[in-house]
Amino acid sequence: MRILIAYFTLTxxxxxxxxxIHEEAQSLGHEAxxxxxxxxxxxxxxxxxxxxxxxxxxxxxxxKGVKRxxxxxxxxxxxxxxxxxxxxxxxxxxxxxxxxxxxxxAGKCLPTLEKTCEAKGIPFAxxxxxxxxxxxxxxxxxxxxxxxxxxxxxxxxPEVKKHPTAxxxxxxxxxxxxxxxxxxxxxxGAPAVMGGVAAVLDPPCIPDRLPTSAQRFHLSVGLQASxxx
Ligand SMILES: Cc1cc2nc3c(=O)[nH]c(=O)nc-3n(C[C@H](O)[C@H](O)[C@H](O)COP(=O)(O)O)c2cc1C
Numbered sequence: 001m002r003i004l005i006a007y008f009t010l011t012x013x014x015x016x017x018x019x020x021i022h023e024e025a026q027s028l029g030h031e032a033x034x035x036x037x038x039x040x041x042x043x044x045x046x047x048x049x050x051x052x053x054x055x056x057x058x059x060x061x062x063x064k065g066v067k068r069x070x071x072x073x074x075x076x077x078x079x080x081x082x083x084x085x086x087x088x089x090x091x092x093x094x095x096x097x098x099x100x101x102x103x104x105x106a107g108k109c110l111p112t113l114e115k116t117c118e119a120k121g122i123p124f125a126x127x128x129x130x131x132x133x134x135x136x137x138x139x140x141x142x143x144x145x146x147x148x149x150x151x152x153x154x155x156x157x158p159e160v161k162k163h164p165t166a167x168x169x170x171x172x173x174x175x176x177x178x179x180x181x182x183x184x185x186x187x188x189g190a191p192a193v194m195g196g197v198a199a200v201l202d203p204p205c206i207p208d209r210l211p212t213s214a215q216r217f218h219l220s221v222g223l224q225a226s227x228x229x
Contacts, residue, residue, distance in 0.1 A: 003030045004050070005021050005022045005051075007037060008038070008054070008055045009054075013163070014054045016169065017054060017084055017086060017130065018054045020172045021173065024173040025052075025176060037055075037069050045073060045074075049078075049079055049080070053113070054085065055083075056085070057105070057106045060105050062109055062112050070113065076121040076122075079122070080122070080123040081122050084128040085127075086164060087131060088139075088142060089101050089106050089142075091129075109127075133160060133163055
């Protein structure tokens with residue numbers, strides 16, 4: 001397959017994830033290109049079978065330029081699109097507060113991608129997100145407006161500064177291969193999805209009818225189960 005990993009980055013976090021996905025695609029024997037979005041024309045994506053589109057989260061959503069790029073994609077494209085995002089807020093797991101903050105501060109990225117793809121008839125193949133170290137200025141803004149409590153801040157800052165970690169990159173690679181995160185278990189002991197769903201690069205099983213967000217987890221577990229039998 002011809003794979004494109006297209007990304008936007010300001011401080012390098014999303015680029016690090018993009019490189020991991022690129023390496024994974026190449027190691028699976030695919031012809032894979034790694035390009036910055038600003039060097040691409042939306043029409044050129046038609047040359048590819050799968051496009052991984054990556055961006056940092058800005059103001060809870062995709063950065064404006066990335067949104068414009070996605071909105072400029074040709075309708076009814078022949079390629080599938082999978083998204084990946086880095087964000088400074090918490091992952092949507094753990095405490096209610098963390099889930100709520102994730103929703104508030106990074107919750108629009110996935111719906112923006114899904115809705116735009118749906119409107120254009122582009123099959124949406126999955127979504128990966130992980131934390132990414134904020135710049136000093138954004139860190140200060142987060143402390144002033146979101147994580148004000150000194151104890152919570154003292155826990156949050158040293159942790160977020162480590163991301164994307166080697167484990168994040170391993171998950172990004174797993175996402176590129178199959179969409180299921182084998183390393184993270186949910187409460188029922190089943191593998192949790194990273195927002196990813198369809199088997200993107202390795203097993204050639206993009207489902208005909210792509211699932212809604214609500215169905216995502218079940219389908220991924222189903223894929224995992226059928227692979228192990
Ligand atoms: C202008 C700007 C706005 C941001 N807004 C958010 C936000 O709303 N939510 C969030 O979780 N992170 C936000 N961040 C943090 C970045 O998403 C995060 O640090 C990301 O990993 C940076 O990726 P990059 O190094 O590829 O640019 C923002 C960063 C910038 C520069």
